Amino acid sequence: MTNLASNGKAVTIKKTFSRETEVSIDIQADKSILWALLTNANDYPRWNTTIISIDGNIAQGEKIKLKSTLDPKREFKLSVKEFEPDNRLVWGDAMGKRIYTLKTIGNELTNFSMSEKIGGPMFPLFSKMIPPFDQSFEQFANDLKKEAELIQNTKL
């Protein structure tokens, strides 16, 4: 998606065979802090209210099992498809993939964006069973912002 405002508000584009949600937010923290938060699997529940658990190692080619508050009864088995330290993380399954990107836009200022596209030929048959992601995405982005800025600003 282009021209997405970095205000933490999610935007969803619905098409017949796909749905894509994206959120973008500016965070006053070094991107290595954001990367550490995004890639430490067992630390997620501590700071992220949308994640119940992530089992496994978030690294290139690894498999993880994720449980989300969006659908607590379901465990998503995902593969880490791209792992570019401090820049880009992609994981997903056959249904879709989630992309995280980090860009330094100023002194200890990082733009975080997260998008997920789901779809396929059978999408119209089950699309209504998949809950909207917008609120969850906004919560994720705000949790990340809150935690990263707290760490960045900790006086040591």
Added chain:
Amino acid sequence: MDKEQLSTEFELARPQLKSYILRITASVEDMEDIVQDTYVKAFTKIHTFRGDSSVKTWIFTIASNLAKDNLRAKKRWTENVTDICREKALANPNYFSEIMHIQQTSQQANFEIKEHINFCLTCISKSLPLEQQICILLKEVHDFKVLEIAEILDITEAMVKYYLHTARGKMVTIFDGRCALINKKGTCHQCSELNGIFNPKQNFEEEKNKIAFAKNADNPDKQHLLDLRLEVVKSIDPFNSNGSDLQLHHLEHNRKIMENISEKKS
């Protein structure tokens, strides 16, 4: 820097280096090997020291890398290490006779609550990921600055902040749930139990209230209580204290138990 300068600096750093490596490895034997290897490596690589950091930071960098190598294949301990090891000690018919022998033969075998607090934090910190444990020890016990820790671990300052933040958060949670000194519902009473055994005539509550974080247990600021706990740890030299031999025996006991458990699981 010449060899004489390095020798002087190393001897100045040695007591802290020993304490630091002991707290990471929980093994006197491994600590002695690592400190010796650090000494040899520092002299071998003296020509590589460019003065970008202090000599002490450089020495701790070499030692930290050796410690990380030592621990690479070893599993981290669990948060309930003190519970597990307590049960094993109680089930071991020789354990208390070993303790009595130490008390009868050593000048450094007194039980002091502060020293047990130091021992406990050492054990609990081994349940943290290694980078978090190293950061919290270097910063809070050995007074290194964030920039120096970043140099020692070859990571960014931002990552040091992340590790410190998560380590502190984890330790606050662990101690709040376990430590009866700060939480009446805490599950671990080892300080009072052992004090009762070794110092039966002492009033535990009076002794407990001499320790700042225990006296302030009602303070809702858990991070501040952790700071006060770390102040206790900072004040203890695990090799030169009234109860060194006793606490080192406890530590060796715990290390053997935890390594045994790890081996059985793998």
